[in-house]
Amino acid sequence: MSTKEKVREKVNIKELMGLNNEIIVYNDDVNTFDHVIETLIRVCDHTPEQAEQCSLIIHYNGKCTVKTGPYDKLKPQCTKLLAAGLNAEIV
Numbered sequence: 710m711s712t713k714e715k716v717r718e719k720v721n722i723k724e725l726m727g728l729n730n731e732i733i734v735y736n737d738d739v740n741t742f743d744h745v746i747e748t749l750i751r752v753c754d755h756t757p758e759q760a761e762q763c764s765l766i767i768h769y770n771g772k773c774t775v776k777t778g779p780y781d782k783l784k785p786q787c788t789k790l791l792a793a794g795l796n797a798e799i800v
Contacts, residue, residue, distance in 0.1 A: 732776040732787050735796040736767050745795065749775060752789045 732753070734745070742764050749760035753776045766773040775790075775797075776783060783799050790797040 730778060730780045730783050731774045731800050732783050732790065732797055733772050733800055734763070734767055734775050734790065735772045735798075736770075737796050740794055742768070744793070748790060748793045748795060752786050752793070 734749075742761075745764045745767065746757070746760040749755045749763055750757060753760075755763065755775070763773045763775050776786060780799065787797050787799050
């Protein structure tokens with residue numbers, strides 16, 4: 710016999726809504742791996758390893774989520790990514 714168990718969990722609404730946003734960077738034919746890596750390190754505070762992995766995911770999958778968090782913290786970072794010539798958006 711199987712047992713079904715219902716679990717109720719209290720989730721803070723601010724916490725639930727605050728981390729829904731992501732910066733997604735898209736692949737292009739213009740930027741080099743080095744430029745993408747250096748930009749992710751500078752703008753998103755990635756480690757060199759994180760930035761390199763994201764650049765490879767962007768290249769092979771066409772896009773990668775590079776940062777998550779509240780919209781007001783992501784907006785300036787996304788603006789800097791765009792200013793550096795990367796194709797990025799907040800979703």
